[in-house]
Amino acid sequence: MYDHVVIQLSNISYFNISPMPEMAYPIWAFVGAVIGLMLLFVGGSTLKLIGFSAMLVCACIIGSIYNNNKKLGDYLILVLNSGKTFYFSCNSKSFLYQVENVILQCFKDRSLKYNVDLKNCSIIYQEENMSIHNEGNLVNGNIVNGNDNTVSGIGAINKGESITDEEWKKLENVFKEIVAQTEVNSYEHMLAVNAQYQISKRDKKGLHKVIAENLNDFKNNILVNVVSGSIMEIINKILQ
Numbered sequence: 626m627y628d629h630v631v632i633q634l635s636n637i638s639y640f641n642i643s644p645m646p647e648m649a650y651p652i653w654a655f656v657g658a659v660i661g662l663m664l665l666f667v668g669g670s671t672l673k674l675i676g677f678s679a680m681l682v683c684a685c686i687i688g689s690i691y692n693n694n695k696k697l698g699d700y701l702i703l704v705l706n707s708g709k710t711f712y713f714s715c716n717s718k719s720f721l722y723q724v725e726n727v728i729l730q731c732f733k734d735r736s737l738k739y740n741v742d743l744k745n746c747s748i749i750y751q752e753e754n755m756s757i758h759n760e761g762n763l764v765n766g767n768i769v770n771g772n773d774n775t776v777s778g779i780g781a782i783n784k785g786e787s788i789t790d791e792e793w794k795k796l797e798n799v800f801k802e803i804v805a806q807t808e809v810n811s812y813e814h815m816l817a818v819n820a821q822y823q824i825s826k827r828d829k830k831g832l833h834k835v836i837a838e839n840l841n842d843f844k845n846n847i848l849v850n851v852v853s854g855s856i857m858e859i860i861n862k863i864l865q
Contacts, residue, residue, distance in 0.1 A: 632703065632705070632711065634728070636705045636706050637703050637706075637728075638704055639703075639704040640702060640725065640728060642699055642702070642718070642721045642722060642815075643699065643700070643702060644697050644699055645698070645700050645702075645712055648690050648693060648694060650687060654683045654686045654687050657679050657680075657683040658680050658683040658684060660676070661677065661678070661680035664676025665677060665680075699714075699715075699721060700713060700714050701713040716746065717822075718818075719818050719821060719825075720746040722819050724741055724743070725815055726816070727739050727748060738750070786865065788859065788862060792859045793824060793827055795853075795855065795856060797824050797825065800817060800820055800821040800824055803817045803821075803847060804817045806850075813846050816835065816839050816843065816847060819835050820835050823835055832863050836860065837864060
C-alpha cells in the first residue's frame, strides 16, 4: 500500500531492479529539424524564419528528452498481471535490493508484514497484531524477518567475538568482487548486494541475518569461489 493505492502481491507477475526505460525520441522532431535546416538555405526570408523556428523547437524537444534520460536512476519495477507497470525510486540502489528481498519473503509467507520507508531507507517488520504506525520493532533500519517468533529473539546475534575494522575491510573487498561477478538481477546478486550493504554499515547483526536466512545460497553459490581461509573465519565469527 502506498498513498491511496493498494497492489495485491498475487497480482505481481514480475519484478526487478533496473533503470527506468529511456524516453524515445520522436521521429518528427528530427524530420522537422532537417526541414528547418533546408529552409534556411533554399527559402526566402519568411521561410528562413519558419525554418529557424522549426529547428529551435525541435532542438529544444530533443534536448529536453536527452536531459531527462540522463537523470533516470534505478527503480524497483513491479509488473502486474494486467500489464500495468509501477516504478519505485530510492536514493540507495542497495536498499532497493533489500526491498526486493522483502517482497520475495512475503511471496513465501503471506503472514509477514513489513513497512518500507523508501525515503529514509528503513524497513520495519510488523508483528501480526501490530498497528502499522507502531515502530517498536525497528532494528537499526534492518530487515527483520517474520520467521523469527519475536524480534527480541535475534538479540543474541551480536554476542561472541567482535569484528575488527580490518576484518570489515576484508569483507568489503571480497563482496565488492562477488557483486561484480554475479549476474545483475539474479537472486545471488541481490543477496550479495544485501550483504555488501550490511558490511558497509558495519552491522554484524544485519549481516548475520542475511547470511543465516540464505545459508545454502551463500555456501553453494556466492561464497563457493572464496578461497581465503581468513575470510571464511570472519564469516564464521559473523554466524556465531
